[in-house]
Amino acid sequence: MIFSPLTILWALPIVGGFLALALRSGKRAGVFSIALSLISLAFCALLPWREGAALAVTGPAWAYGIHYALSMDGLSWVMCLLNAFLTVIALVSSLGEERSAGYWAAFLFLEGALMGVFLASDLFLFYVFWEVVLIPMFFIIGLWGSANRKHAAVKFFLFTFFGSVLMLLGILALVTLRHRATGVWSWDMQGLQGVATGPAAWAIFAALTVGFGVKVPIVPLHTWLPDAHTEAPAAGSIMLAGVMLKMGVYGFLRIAIPIFPHLSWRLLPWLAAIAAINIIYGAFCALAQSDLKRLVAYSSIAHLGFCLVGVFSRTVEGLAGGTLQLINHGLTTGALFLMVGILYERSHKRGIRDFGALFGQAPWLTFFFSFSIMASIGLPGLNGFVGEFMSLAGAARVLPILAVAGVAGVTLAAAYALPAYQLVFWGDRGPSSVSSHVTDLTVREQALLWVLCLGMLYIGLHPSGLLSVITPATKGLAL
Amino acid sequence: MTAVLPLSAILIFAAPISAVLISFFLVRPFKPRWTHWPILISCAVVAVSAVRIAMRVYTTGPLDVTLAQWMVAGSWSLSFGLRLDGLSSAVLAMVAVVGALIHVYAAGYMEEDECMPRFFLFFHLFYLAMIGLLTSNNYVQLYLFWEMVGMASYYLIGFWYHKATARRAAMQAFLVNRVGDFGFMLAALLLLSAFPGSGARFTAVFPAVAKAPPALVCAIGYLLFWAATAKSAQFPLYFWLPDAMEGPTPVSALMHAATMVTAGIFLMARSWPLIAGVPHLPHLIAWVGAATALGAGIVAATKTDLKRILAYSTVSHLGIMALGVGLGEIGAGIFHLITHGFFKAVLFLCAGNIAHGLGKPTATVDEAGGLIKKMPLTFVCFTVAAFSLAGIWPFAGFYSKDAVLDAAHAFGPGMGLVASAIGFMSAFYIFRMLFLVFLGPRPRQEGGEHGGHHIHEAGLWMGIPVLLISIGAVCVGWFGGQLQSLLSMGWMAAAAPTVPHMKVLEAWPSLALAFAGAAASYWWTTIKPNWDWDWREKSPALAAVFASDFGWKPAMAWVAQAVVALSNWLGLSLDKGSWDRLIEASAEGAVEAGGAGAALATGSVNDYVWWMAAGVAVLLLAVLFL
Amino acid sequence: MNQAVWAVCFALFAVGLSLLILRRELLVMLLGLELMVNAANIGVVYGASLTGDAAGLSAALLIIAVAAAEAVIGLSLILRVYQSGRSPESDVLRELRG
Amino acid sequence: MSAAAVGGLLAPQMVLAAGLLGVLGAGMAAFSPKFIKSLMILAILGAFALAFGAHPGAGDALVGLDGLGFSWQLVFYAAALPLAFLMVAESEVAPALVLGSLLGLGILAVSANLLMLFIGLELMSLPAYLLVARSRGGAKTSVEAAIKYFFAGGAAGGLFLLGLALYYFTQKTMSFAGPGGFGAEAGIALMGSAALFKIGAFPLHFWLPDVYEASDPELTGFLSTALKAGGVLLLMRLAALSPAGAFSRALPWFGAATMIFGAVLALKQERLQRLLAYSSMAHAGNIILGVGAWAALGASPAAAVAVFFYLAAYLFMNNGAFSFLKATGAKTRADLHGLGARNPKAAAAFAVLLLALGGVPPTAGFLAKLLIFWAAFKAHLYIPLLLAALGALLALGYYLALLKDLYFEDAPAQAPALEPGRGLAVLWTCAVPAAVLGVAPWVLTYMSRLLAL
Structure with a gap:
């Protein structure tokens, strides 16, 4: 029935969000929100889901075949877990500043909506959650962001809405075509395979690709991302990069590819080109940035390209690796945004050249930053490598040229990440440096980063734990 | 599986890892000046173990075990393993002994440096990475340590990070090695697709070379050599090595004698069964x-x-x-x-x-x-x-x-x-x-x-x-x-x-x-x-020729500048300046169109009725022609 | 006959509409409005007379009543314009626009 | 059918007429304005209750009640309630005018004949001209707006009559069941232009921003929901005369043009009522597209759920938005700056409404747009559909801009004094349904049952 653990999983944070608002005082709301996010993390981790959608909810039919239907498989579970985990990180990282109750509530709403996206098995429900995600993020950027936040918030919302509208049209078309073929109105994600043929299939797939692609984001639909990331508060960036970008790839995995298994395979050269361009273009753009946050943002574009490579390769290892890379990117980029946020909080600067020689006074910050940077550029033994390597291994099997592009991206990653790292943490303190304002990490921040970095190391050396959860859910898509 | 491992094989890993952890977590926070002691003990253990391993291999033959799963997806898998054969144990013995002695030297050399703990941690990591590299039983694991060597060298070359030349050298070393790693990683990926199910293990790959697609094998061979040119400082990617002198002397000694640069040669020797068959x-x-030997020899003389x-x-x-x-x-x-x-x-x-x-x-x-x-x-x-x-x-x-x-x-x-x-x-x-x-x-x-x-x-x-x-x-x-x-x-x-x-x-x-x-x-x-x-x-002109390594260094600098220029063009000019501008302009254009369109509403009701008449005319035309 | 009646009907309607579009004096525009309504009414009456449809004829009467009500409201609005000290011309009433 | 049965059909209209007489009488007897207002509210509530309990039936040659009329009647009366509650009534005139206009709408709902439609149209419009003229204490601009409204509306009425004459001449009847043909098509087109005028379709809309801007906010809410719903009903009746005719097939294009024009024009408006006026054009475009799709799919009343739901959702959203303007006294976008902090409750409700107007899930506006798009898709109206998607994007642009004003902009140092009126209760009453109706699709099942009555 409706009141199943899965409902609680998404509803708990949303109800919590309202309660946090009702608490009014920012301090109390903060403590409450963190407690709630921890509970939902524990709840998610302990959910007794089993392979084969053992946990599923289907409510009564509403109208036109719309159901309240949720289900959880390995893919959903890892995404939900990532979401719950990064929410905890984001919230705890926000403790350093005075925040109003609305701030905490917004993150809980965001968490709940994201859970819904990863749980929904009805297209209507999926779309509703997909869009609801935008609302708290819009306020997070617009209310608690930095200088250019207003513009960035509106741009973020409009840009992603553009993709969503196209996606909605695609979904509508699918549902209508199924009705034409079978006489049944249903918004179920299952059973849509083959309802669209010919030009309709092409058009629908294109619409879905744009819809999911804006979120990923795929080049050239990416320009909202650097602005949104740059202006969002650190915790917002963590959620944005850590979880929200994953919605796009999740959409490909959950909807676009299962519904169009053959078409997406025939389009492999084009999709692969998109992914390859993402990797290379993202890396080059990151190389040109002088703002730390923008740099990490562009690096996200490149990293998500690896996920796409793996997913589009449609091999068992590629799909698993691409999905794992979603988690990896969440941890790594989450940590990086967290630290850039810490730098910004202390110095109110983000420019790479605003800093210098931070090593001397902030050794722990330096340690964690270099650790995360190394994970980010795919140093084997850490998480980033596993995801990238498996994705590219899939690619190498089906389209070796794609692997070439991917490996070139790995190479370029070092070229953009290390100079930035060096300029900030090594080197001289320039005349305009604000390094003297930067103090080393507090115990709270250290604890967060230890968790993140140990996670990176764990996945890097023992990814099979997560992979054994992901693979059964994704291998059905392999050809 | 571990039962068959001799103690010395366990110790070459267990000792350095525990030494690094103990030094980092226990010794460094309390007695920073003692950080090197666990590490020196580990060196002694490793050196003895490595010699014992060589003796063991010499007398009883090679050892190749798969220890643990690494990445698994369905039937596709990669694992961690250990290969102690003649090649690896011979090089390992030299690396372990020379490396251990350089550690002792470093204990004296770094005595007065206040960052001595950091030095020893990375130094030992460097050593550990090289040991792992030599004893890997598959290409991907080898790549892991290959990269780890590069990472450790980066931090060691840039150890004196306040020196601009050291920073530059560290970066150059890492990036050039990355360019080489492009070849290694791609080779590993192609290996996995050319030898499906092999897990990139040497024992599975080499016997199957003759049966694998020749084009792929050829590509793999050339890519591995490309990787080796970076790590082992061969033309065209040699130029990072002379600059890498910016680190402390023990680093140079370790890097040049025992670790890092020998990795490329080792890789080629290791891959010889594959390389030998590539035309x-x-x-x-x-x-x-x-060419490298001669050119570098001439330059060395100047x-x-x-x-x-x-x-x-x-x-x-x-x-x-x-x-x-x-x-x-x-x-x-x-x-x-x-x-x-x-x-x-x-x-x-x-x-x-x-x-x-x-x-x-x-x-x-x-x-x-x-x-x-x-x-x-x-x-x-x-x-x-x-x-x-x-x-x-x-x-x-x-x-x-x-x-x-x-x-x-x-x-x-x-x-x-x-x-x-x-x-x-x-x-x-x-x-x-x-x-x-x-x-x-x-x-x-x-x-x-x-x-x-x-x-x-x-x-x-x-x-x-x-x-x-x-x-x-x-x-x-x-x-x-x-x-x-x-x-x-x-x-x-x-x-x-x-x-x-x-x-x-x-x-x-x-x-x-x-x-x-x-x-x-x-x-x-x-x-x-x-x-x-x-x-x-x-003859300053001649001196300049030698100083620029016969013109190769400026050429490489030009390449680096070209990459930066390209990225600036893409990331600033194209992405931000043109494409994003275009997108924003389309939104601004819509707003401006709204401003311009407002002029249609003149405020005069006569005009309003005129517009209505126009609308009706369109409707009637639709009736006539639709 | 049909054509003649409809020609008159459309011509009157067009004249009314033209007054509405071209003239600025509100009273003249009101005149045009009445002209339009009555021109249309001619069509109704003619249609009813062809078939002797009593419903049609009563419809015409109703339309005349509605037109009268409309005229009253129009005049009262024009009066309001007078009272506010503005000349009753559409050119004057252009404060709202854009 | 017996006269009594017809009388039963007309019960809500009779209550309204009685209320109208009662209000006038009470006014002459110098009852307090408060009492008069209560009488009006009572009449509207009574009409709503009776309309809700009515049993649709065929009626006679002039009146009849089908599912469409039944459902729309509910919208009309419900949409009048915010105005009834919020309006400032110093005498009996304004309440009487409101009741008169509502009576016209009620007649429209039960019309089974083109003449009745005309009478309903005129009766709903004529009081509206006067209500506009009396807005803001009879300010100059209000009179100006009324004049424009009157002349443009008069012209529309003339066009309707000309179409009626043509239709009658060629079909020999004023009922909805003519044999059709070119004369009928031309007549429908002319009459339909009056309906398009009422809805505010491009290019027959130019009166609309002026009128919406110069009226009291609550009146604009009424005009943009109740009267617009009347126009939509008129349009649907006319389109149903010839669902495959030229007029019906032209509708999606008018809809697309209207929503793009409205959305673009709204983007640069600074005055809130004018902005919302253009935004209501954008919504009107969606509705017209929905009507076009409905006609293309056969124009059966039961299939009108998309349009009905849109109107119902729009009723809450727009009345809510205008009651926010009433409650806070905000007139320009600059007035909104910092309101999120200064008046968090009203701002939160307005934010919900803005998201709903923008069509963001889970609000009612989302489901409304979804249904329209879906209907258009089913009717193979692909290009208008894409234009509608573009329109939705443009529309979101100005709603987000308002949200930005509300929350992200700081209040200016010396904030202009606003004149807050009542309306918080109405605001929240509108905001809650607008927020949740989007994830309550079972409402649709209920609606289609109503429409099929």
Whole structure:
């Protein structure tokens, strides 16, 4: 029935969000929100889901075949877990500043909506959650962001809405075509395979690709991302990069590819080109940035390209690796945004050249930053490598040229990440440096980063734990 | 699985890992000055274990075990494993022993540096990475340690991060290695698709080479060589190595002698069963090696910074090793790798002692001169190593280097000519260095007498390791036969490698060339004491050619600038300036269109009715024609 | 006959519409409005007379009543414009626009 | 059918008429304005209750009640309630005018004949002209707006009559069941232009921003929901005369043009009522597209759920938005700056409404747009559909801009004094359904049952 653990999983944070608002005082709301996010993390981790959608909810039919239907498989579970985990990180990282109750509530709403996206098995429900995600993020950027936040918030919302509208049209078309073929109105994600043929299939797939692609984001639909990331508060960036970008790839995995298994395979050269361009273009753009946050943002574009490579390769290892890379990117980029946020909080600067020689006074910050940077550029033994390597291994099997592009991206990653790292943490303190304002990490921040970095190391050396959860859910898509 | 592992195989990993963890978490926070103790103990354990492993392999044969799953997806999987065969245990023994002694040296060298704990942690990580690299049983795991070596070297080269040159060198080293890693990673990926189900394990890959798609195998071979050119500093990617001198001297010694640069040669030897079958590749390796060896040898003769001379000498000798491997003389190549590890370590440590004695972080020949009286022990060690490097009987270098050069002579007259030049240049530059530093001082040299500084020998920490390694630089060459039998243990290609036994009388042409080189350098350093300074002043153009490595360094700088320019164009001009601008402009355009459209609403009701009439007209037209 | 009646009907309607579009004096525009309504009414009456449809004729009467009500409201609005001290011309009433 | 049965059909209209007489009488008897207002509210509530309990039936030649009329009647009366509650009534005039206009709408709902439609149209419009003229205490601009409204509306009425004459002449009847043909098509087109005028379709809309801007906010809410719903009903009746005719097929294009024009024009408006006026054009475009799709799919009343739901959702959203303007006294976008902090409750409700107007899930506006798009898709109206998607994007642009004003902009140093009126209760009453109706699709099942009555 409706009141199943899965409902609680998404509803708990949303109800919590309202309660946090009702608490009014920012301090109390903060403590409450963190407690709630921890509970939902524990709840998610302990959910007794089993392979084969053992946990599923289907409510009564509403109208036109719309159901309240949720289900959880390995893919959903890892995404939900990532979401719950990064929410905890984001919230705890926000403790350093005075925040109003609305701030905490917004993150809980965001968490709940994201859970819904990863749980929904009805297209209507999926779309509703997909869009609801935008609302708290819009306020997070617009209310608690930095200088250019207003513009960035509106741009973020409009840009992603553009993709969503196209996606909605695609979904509508699918549902209508199924009705034409079978006489049944249903918004179920299952059973849509083959309802669209010919030009309709092409058009629908294109619409879905744009819809999911804006979120990923795929080049050239990416320009909202650097602005949104740059202006969002650190915790917002963590959620944005850590979880929200994953919605796009999740959409490909959950909807676009299962519904169009053959078409997406025939389009492999084009999709692969998109992914390859993402990797290379993202890396080059990151190389040109002088703002730390923008740099990490562009690096996200490149990293998500690896996920796409793996997913589009449609091999068992590629799909698993691409999905794992979603988690990896969440941890790594989450940590990086967290630290850039810490730098910004202390110095109110983000420019790479605003800093210098931070090593001397902030050794722990330096340690964690270099650790995360190394994970980010795919140093084997850490998480980033596993995801990238498996994705590219899939690619190498089906389209070796794609692997070439991917490996070139790995190479370029070092070229953009290390100079930035060096300029900030090594080197001289320039005349305009604000390094003297930067103090080393507090115990709270250290604890967060230890968790993140140990996670990176764990996945890097023992990814099979997560992979054994992901693979059964994704291998059905392999050809 | 672990049951079959001998204790020493466990210890080569367990000791360094636990030492690093203990030092980082327990010792460093409380007694930072003691950070090196767990690490030194670990070095001793590793050195002993490595020797034991070599003995074990020598007597009982190779060991190849898969220890744990790494990445698994369905039937696709990669695992962690250990391969201790002749090749790995031989190199491992040298790396472990030389590396351990360099650790001891570093304990003295870094005594007064306040960042000593950080140094030792990375230093030991570097060592650990090299051990892992040598003992991997599959390509992907090898790649893991390959990258880890690069990472550790990055932090060590940039150890003195406040120095701009150190930062630049660290970055260059890492990035150039990454460019090489492009080849390795791609090769590993292609391996996995060319040999499905192999898990990239050597034992699964090599027997199947003949059955795999030839085009893929060919690509893999060339890519692996590309990777090796970066790590082992071969043309075209050699140029990071001379700059990597910016780190502390023990780092240079470890990097040049025992770890890092030998990895590429090791990779080629390891992959020989695959590379041997790729058309033209072995010859390419040989020629690249020869060209690198000769070019770097010439440049080494023009350098004045002591460590730089040695750095180019390393590049040159790596070229010799590559030449050996390329000619199919894997045994000779690996033999040279091992002997080179010893004598190069001595040379670097001596250079460190000289700089230390002069009270400077680095020294040039201008600052030295006539040190024979003030640093006699260093002089002796340096001389031994220089003889070894020059390939003079009965020192170690003679047996290995001349074996390679002999093979080159056998290959053909062209290669033979190049090999002769290499032999001559090796002797020339190392004796030039020896004479310039220890004889004299010449009129242009300070002879260390600056600011009333008292020149002295280094302490025991720095002296004893040099002495011990010097013994190796003398003797290791005598064990070629044993090496040959060791290498044949678990050798995966058809023909076991041979280590040619050089006889002093048969090798007279090489010896003659070496002596000629030594004599020439005596002529131009001591008989004509000012020549080394004069030619530079007389022909600056020529000096510039050498200083730019025959123009290769500016070319590479141009490439780097081109990448930066391209990224600026893409990331700032195209992405932000054009594309994003266009998107924003479309939104602004819509708003402006709204402003312009507002002019239609004139406020006059007559106009409103006119518009209505127009609308009705459209409707009526639709009725007429639709 | 049909054509003649409809020609008159359309012509009157067009004249009314033209007054509405071209003239600025509100009273003249009101005149045009009445002209339009009555021109249309001619069509109704003619249609009803052809078939002798009583419903049609009563419809015409109703339309006349509605037109009268409309005229009253129009005049009262024009009066309001007078009272606010503005001349009753559409050119004056252009404060709202854009 | 007996006269009594017809009378039963007309019960809500009779209540309204009685209320109208009662209000006038009470006014002459000098009852307090408060009492008069209560009488009006009572009449509207009574009409709503009776309309809700009515049993649709065929009626006679002039009136009849089908599912469409039944459902729309509910919208009409419900949409009048915010105005009834919020309006300032100093005498009996304004309440009487409101009741008169509502009576016209009620007649429209039960019309089974073109003449009745005309009478309903005129009766709903004429009081509206006067209500506009009386807005803001009879300000100059209000009179100006009324004049424009009157002349443009008069012209529309004339066009309707000309179409009626043509239709009658060629079909020999004023009922909905003519034989069709070119004369009928032309007549429908002319009459339909009056309906398009009422809805505010491009290019017959130019009166609309002026009128919406110059009226009291609550009146604008009424005009943009109740009267617009009347126009939509008129349009649907006319389109149903010839569902495959030229007029019906032209509708999607008018809809697309209207929504793009409205959305673009709204983007640069500074005055809130004018902005919302153009935004209501954008919504009107969606509705017209929905009607076009409905006609293309056969124009059966039961299939009108999309349009009905849109109107119902729009009723809450727009009345809510205008009651926010009433409650806070905000007139320009600059007035909104910092309101999120100064007046968090009203701002939160307005934010919900803005998201709903923008069509963001889970609000009612989302489901409304979804249904329209879906209907258009089913009717193969692909290009208008894409234009509608573009329109939705443009529309979101100005709603987000308002959200930005509300929350992200700081209040200016000396904030202009606003004149807050009542309306918070109405605001929240509108905001809650607008927020949740989007994830309550079972409402649709209920609606289609109503429409099929």
